[in-house]
Amino acid sequence: MPTWDANLYLQFTNERTQPAIDLVTRIQLEPKSIVDLGCGPGNSTEILARRWANTDLTGLDSSSAMLAQARKAHPDWHWLEADMATFQSETKFDLVFSNAAIQWVKNHADLLPKLKNLVAAGGALAIQIPAHQRSYLHQAMLEIAKNPQWVDELSKASTALSLETPQFYYDALLPANKIELWQTAYQHVMPNAEAILEWIRGTGLRPFLEALPDDDARIQFEALLLEQVRVDYPMQKDGRVLFEFNRLFMIAYL
Numbered sequence: 001m002p003t004w005d006a007n008l009y010l011q012f013t014n015e016r017t018q019p020a021i022d023l024v025t026r027i028q029l030e031p032k033s034i035v036d037l038g039c040g041p042g043n044s045t046e047i048l049a050r051r052w053a054n055t056d057l058t059g060l061d062s063s064s065a066m067l068a069q070a071r072k073a074h075p076d077w078h079w080l081e082a083d084m085a086t087f088q089s090e091t092k093f094d095l096v097f098s099n100a101a102i103q104w105v106k107n108h109a110d111l112l113p114k115l116k117n118l119v120a121a122g123g124a125l126a127i128q129i130p131a132h133q134r135s136y137l138h139q140a141m142l143e144i145a146k147n148p149q150w151v152d153e154l155s156k157a158s159t160a161l162s163l164e165t166p167q168f169y170y171d172a173l174l175p176a177n178k179i180e181l182w183q184t185a186y187q188h189v190m191p192n193a194e195a196i197l198e199w200i201r202g203t204g205l206r207p208f209l210e211a212l213p214d215d216d217a218r219i220q221f222e223a224l225l226l227e228q229v230r231v232d233y234p235m236q237k238d239g240r241v242l243f244e245f246n247r248l249f250m251i252a253y254l
């Protein structure tokens with residue numbers, strides 16, 4: 001699992017947090033307890049706290065760097081360092097929430113039942129996962145990773161992210177009282193192509209950069225990627241670029 005840089009991640013905090021706001025808005029529940037799985041620097045946890053001020057809220061993440069940032073912002077909230085794939089709790093949560101995190105966990109057929117198992121009777125499981133694998137940006141990273149000079153080092157990075165189909169998640173969430181699934185394509189307005197590269201440096205590019213042997217290779221990889229980003233995300237009339245980002249949302253009321 002690559003290391004996380006909370007400051008780099010928070011650079012696009014409004015854009016990264018909007019899906020959490022959209023997911024929270026759709027949840028029809030008054031939970032007394034919530035766990036935010038893969039809470040990162042606490043940006044999604046803040047959205048939960050804003051909607052449900054008097055709930056017992058726990059932020060869980062496997063990265064100590066991310067949790068340090070979360071604790072700094074809200075020292076009085078509950079923060080837990082743990083792996084969501086193996087996390088168990090005697091007390092169940094009314095709402096098990098996860099925004100932009102389960103893509104880092106392998107084997108969703110195994111993960112989803114575990115997450116459901118954390119939900120109290122009458123509660124809900126609410127998840128947002130980036131559905132970004134077919135994007136120009138992700139495809140460009142995969143193509144550049146096929147370059148013979150580093151193909152062996154990058155084979156693991158190319159499969160670091162997990163994503164299944166809506167049909168898969170629907171079946172995995174059964175049985176449930178009600179399941180809602182939807183997909184949104186955000187069009188993020190970015191100042192230029194470099195900003196798209198900066199965005200992905202904080203997330204999906206990390207496994208590739210960390211697997212490359214040295215800084216020269218990293219610089220070369222990023223230069224090739226930027227060249228392709230400039231082609232795939234052309235400038236608008238005002239010089240900005242639109243960065244399309246697909247996300248899949250699901251809520252299961254159990």
Ligand SMILES: C[S@@+](CC[C@H](N)C(=O)[O-])C[C@H]1O[C@@H](n2cnc3c(N)ncnc32)[C@H](O)[C@@H]1O
Nearest residue numbers: 038039040044061062063066083084099101104
């Ligand atoms: C892209 S950030 C999302 C942060 C935040 N939830 C948000 O809405 O922006 C993904 C987070 O998932 C965490 N993560 C990845 N795998 C994890 C795992 N197996 N267990 C717990 N947290 C994990 C990472 O450490 C990271 O902080």
